Amino acid sequence: MKWLPGAILAILMIGNVQAETIIATGDLGLVVERASGSLLLVDQSEKATISRITGLGDLSHASLVYSPDQRYAYVFGRDGGLTKVDLVEKSIANRVVQAGNSIGGAISDDGTLVAVSNYEPGGVRIFDADTLELVADIPTESKTIGLVDAPGRRFVFTLWDEGETWIADMSSGTPLVKKISGMGDNPYDALITGDGRLYITGLFGEDGLTALDLWEDDPEPIRVLPEYGRGQKELPVYKMPHLEGWARAGREFVLPAVGHHQVLWIDETSLEETGRTDTYGQPVFAMARPDGRQVWVNFAHPLNDTIQVIDTLSKKVVHEFKPGPAILHMEFTPRGHEVWVSVRDAGKVMIYDTRTFEKRGEIDAESPSGIFFTSRAHRMGL
Amino acid sequence: MKWLPGAILAILMIGNVQAETIIATGDLGLVVERASGSLLLVDQSEKATISRITGLGDLSHASLVYSPDQRYAYVFGRDGGLTKVDLVEKSIANRVVQAGNSIGGAISDDGTLVAVSNYEPGGVRIFDADTLELVADIPTESKTIGLVDAPGRRFVFTLWDEGETWIADMSSGTPLVKKISGMGDNPYDALITGDGRLYITGLFGEDGLTALDLWEDDPEPIRVLPEYGRGQKELPVYKMPHLEGWARAGREFVLPAVGHHQVLWIDETSLEETGRTDTYGQPVFAMARPDGRQVWVNFAHPLNDTIQVIDTLSKKVVHEFKPGPAILHMEFTPRGHEVWVSVRDAGKVMIYDTRTFEKRGEIDAESPSGIFFTSRAHRMGL
DSSP, rough: OOOOOHHHHHHHHHHHHHHOOEEEEGGEEEEEETTTEEEEETTTTTTEEEEOOOOOOTTOOOOEEEEESSOOOOOOOTTEEEEETTTTEEEEEEEEEOOEEEEEEEOOOTTSSEEEEEETTTTEEEETTOOOEEEEEEEEEOOOEEEEEEEETTEEEEETTTEEEEEOOOOTTSEEEEEEOOOOOOOEEOOOOOTSSSEEEEESSSSSSSEEEETTSOOEEEETTOOOOOOOOOOOSSOOOGGGGOOEEETTEEEEEESSEEEEEEEEOOOOEEEEEESOOOEEEOOOOESSSEEEEEEESTTTTTTEETTTTTTEEEEEEOOOOOOOEEEEESSEEEEEEEEGGGGGGEETTTTOOEEEEEEOOSSEEEEEGGGGGGSSSO | OOTTTTTHHHHHHHHHTTOOOEETTTEEEEETTTTEEEEEEEETTTTEEEEEEEOOOOOOTTTEEEOOOEEEEEEETTTTTEEEEETTTEEEEEEEOSEEEEEEEEOOOTTTTEEEEETTEEEEEEETTTTTTEEEEOOSSSEEEEEEEEEETEEEEEEEEEEOOOOOEOOTOOOEEEEEEOOOOOOOEEEOOOOOOOEEEEESSSSSSEEEETTEEEEEEESSSSSOOOOTSSSSSSHHHHOOOOOEETTTTEESSSSSSEEEEEEETOOOOEEEEEOSEEEEEEEOTSSSSEEEEEEEETTTOOOEEEEETTOOOOEEEEOOOEEEEEEEOSSSSEEEEEGGGGGEEEETTTTTOOEEEEEEEESEEEEEHHHHGGTTTO
């Protein structure tokens, strides 16, 4: 084809190349690079990096959610930045700094609204997912924590100072807020179960946890493990465990104990304790593989170089290994055959087979923390 | 750049092109048009048709699964055809006629293997998901039914004639088959629960159902509702209900009764009956909204113009309406805010809000039957 001018040849080859290089969004993901304020766009099946997206501000404790079509990610930065990232264009589509200090966010079940939880000023702000224009402002005069989406275009969040949970129903366009008091002293984090039914808060100021059954018209706080001490006398709490790590494993929930080298097992119906498993260190995340058959646990500093895998039926540790220094997060592939692990101080994301525990690959990343696959777009509370 | 030779320019542009061709596939879906052997590619958020894909052969009782990246669908036709459809190119990527008469298929949890269940000749054939080349042939000398994927690169299926369930472990590349006998007389369909743990078969030749706990090393058949009659004396069975309609609703499973105008509720742990709800007709699908709070039911001919919605907590019918003649299938959006309904003899797919029950849109389709959203790529057993 040497008789063709270069430009024409190039166009012809684009036609051919396109057929080989189209990527669908079902198996993509974003890795938070906290030190550099950037995101790595990764391909789960190829175990490869596609692109780096920069300019996201302070990404310590950053999290993100996806639009239903898996084209956009909404990134919640610690600095109050809400950034809309376009996975197709591999660039920032929009960015607003909507508060001074924020922690986490959620997207409504219909994908039209994005909510952000703020410390400074305290409250929740709700934005149009298309334009990032402010739709509703719900001030709380308290730090807000544990913001999640619930079915029916609702957002649920909790006030650290007052120990109140608020349910904001956005189905009419303006927020209808139901307030539930008596959640306990200083709730520090919360989660919603995968079916959107139970909202559970962890307490910093007293023992135990508090649950709400969102299927009730007027949910009442349910005390969970009220005698379970936070362990202050036994161990310093290096890091409060993340409740989002809670998961349904078989017919139980598993959660990291606070201040103990243990994970706790709770019956999903009675919410009573069914067992404890001693672990290598103080758990940070206790994450169930999507089929619930295993729970993977990482630990607080200085024992944060190790992962333990617990078998759900026997509640025994069946595997332990050391991927490297400063393991910050784990994300399973949607059907659980592999897991991606952020090893911050190795500058790597490591990929393991969850059955053989063999390493299947690794990706270079700058101080990686959270890993978020696009399959989260289709789950509640993620 | 005109001084560059064409080949070098083309290579440079390949680098750019790669960055231009990510396609968002998260909210797409396919609607089976059974009479015309075609598929409608639809956009869930836009409530619109993108394209029609033709040439798929006999699509009566057709089903399909998606690749993990949500780019490809594997369509299982009644005529033994296995067709790989490219959602990005909107065309057939590959097609093999792999048996004379087949019913259903599954994709392995790692997305590398596609299995098809055949009546004629009876057995399961497993294909490379990339090339559709035959990887393994598992003849059974029986019609095979209820083929599903299970965690760990396994496929589970059941033999109609022998009443045996086979578990084929493909993790080593060649099938290791475990056979479990005593499943009962003439199992006609089966399902696997969303966590991949329980495999449940419906029986045509005797009362009750049979379950297997796939977490056990050597699962034993568990009889479920052994006294629950199939109802032959009471009503003719116009159509055997689909077990794939079973779903976890709260802490129960709900399933269509056979030969009765009822749905049955079963405790998810004890597998004992917890209630029955009288319905308008003989249920075909009883499908739980993704949050489990509602169950939508359609009915066999001649009462197949109606849908009833049951509240999970009260087990009472809370809504009833008539979308039109011959309602064949329903598919919820992944987080359940809307439902798409195939109304075959109206030539329409109707879209409803699941809370207000308002109609939100409709799409023209030729004799629509199954509706499959791409979010199924990330679920087990779908």
